[in-house]
Amino acid sequence: MGDNELNSTRQRWGGRVAVVTGASSGIGRAITLSLLKAGMRVAVCARRLEAIEGLGAEAGAPEAFFAHRADLRAEDEIAGFFQAARERWQGVHVLVNNAGLGFAGELASQDSDQWREMLEVNVLALCICTQQALAQMNEHNEESHIIHIGSMGGHRVPPGSNGVYCATKFAVRALTESLRQEMHATQRPVRVTNISPGLVETGFATHYAGSTDAATKTYGALKCLQSEDIAGAVLYALAQPAHVQIHDILVRPTEQGS
Ligand SMILES: NC(=O)c1ccc[n+]([C@@H]2O[C@H](COP(=O)([O-])OP(=O)(O)OC[C@H]3O[C@@H](n4cnc5c(N)ncnc54)[C@H](OP(=O)(O)O)[C@@H]3O)[C@@H](O)[C@H]2O)c1
Numbered sequence: 001m002g003d004n005e006l007n008s009t010r011q012r013w014g015g016r017v018a019v020v021t022g023a024s025s026g027i028g029r030a031i032t033l034s035l036l037k038a039g040m041r042v043a044v045c046a047r048r049l050e051a052i053e054g055l056g057a058e059a060g061a062p063e064a065f066f067a068h069r070a071d072l073r074a075e076d077e078i079a080g081f082f083q084a085a086r087e088r089w090q091g092v093h094v095l096v097n098n099a100g101l102g103f104a105g106e107l108a109s110q111d112s113d114q115w116r117e118m119l120e121v122n123v124l125a126l127c128i129c130t131q132q133a134l135a136q137m138n139e140h141n142e143e144s145h146i147i148h149i150g151s152m153g154g155h156r157v158p159p160g161s162n163g164v165y166c167a168t169k170f171a172v173r174a175l176t177e178s179l180r181q182e183m184h185a186t187q188r189p190v191r192v193t194n195i196s197p198g199l200v201e202t203g204f205a206t207h208y209a210g211s212t213d214a215a216t217k218t219y220g221a222l223k224c225l226q227s228e229d230i231a232g233a234v235l236y237a238l239a240q241p242a243h244v245q246i247h248d249i250l251v252r253p254t255e256q257g258s
Pocket of ligand 1: 046047049070073098100121197198199
């Protein structure tokens with residue numbers, strides 16, 4: 001991540017409030033640390049509270065950090081998280097819809113509970129978090145930014161990949177464009193960005209493939225992106241001047257063929 005983006009983000013957003021979902025691991029964790037280093041106040045959620053509690057101290061900014069346990073499949077827990085963030089720091093200015101997951105499997109045989117969980121977290125929770133953030137952004141009506149962590153799986157369907165996971169990320173792309181249009185039509189000062197990573201070395205593959213051995217094989221096959229590469233893309237989008245809206249950033253490992 002470049003010092004330029006860090007400094008520009010600090011100038012534009014320092015002291016403002018960011019919300020990051022799914023900060024207990026991987027990309028969400030790296031984004032949280034970057035935003036804290038850029039001088040933002042950051043409220044995060046995940047189900048594993050023990051994995052998020054220490055992030056503020058790790059970034060050297062414990063007073064600018066707030067961790068909340070929430071399962072994003074439960075709408076009341078999402079509402080509780082946003083309410084707690086608001087009580088602490090008034091309104092949110094930046095939302096990063098990062099939490100998400102996938103499960104390998106085929107349409108012919110996959111358990112529908114796995115489809116439901118992917119749809120609930122990757123799509124439905126993203127919509128509900130967006131609605132919660134917009135309510136707070138509406139109150140202060142100051143410059144704001146909503147960033148979705150989509151996927152290259154929202155741009156094409158690589159052979160052997162999970163169709164429902166890709167469908168959730170195609171949905172995230174559609175939601176990015178519809179939100180942009182809605183903000184434009186209602187003349188609200190909210191920019192909207194999608195970030196579409198290829199293979200990033202995180203906890204994702206262990207979950208996706210169901211074993212750490214399979215994840216080691218996936219991540220060992222090529223030089224993967226690291227979570228910090230995606231945090232850098234988030235800072236790049238945030239650092240732009242107000243008249244520049246980055247719509248989508250597609251980021252692949254150089255060695256990734258698909
Ligand atoms: N890794 C990749 O190759 C890759 C590529 C493209 C896009 N992405 C996207 O990047 C985002 C982050 O994934 P990652 O790679 O960083 O994976 P990760 O390391 O597995 O992190 C996923 C995060 O989502 C949270 N989460 C999952 N279900 C949740 C729920 N029900 N309630 C609250 N939080 C939940 C997890 O927290 P808890 O388990 O503690 O709740 C965790 O913090 C996802 O949207 C993913 O689709 C990843």
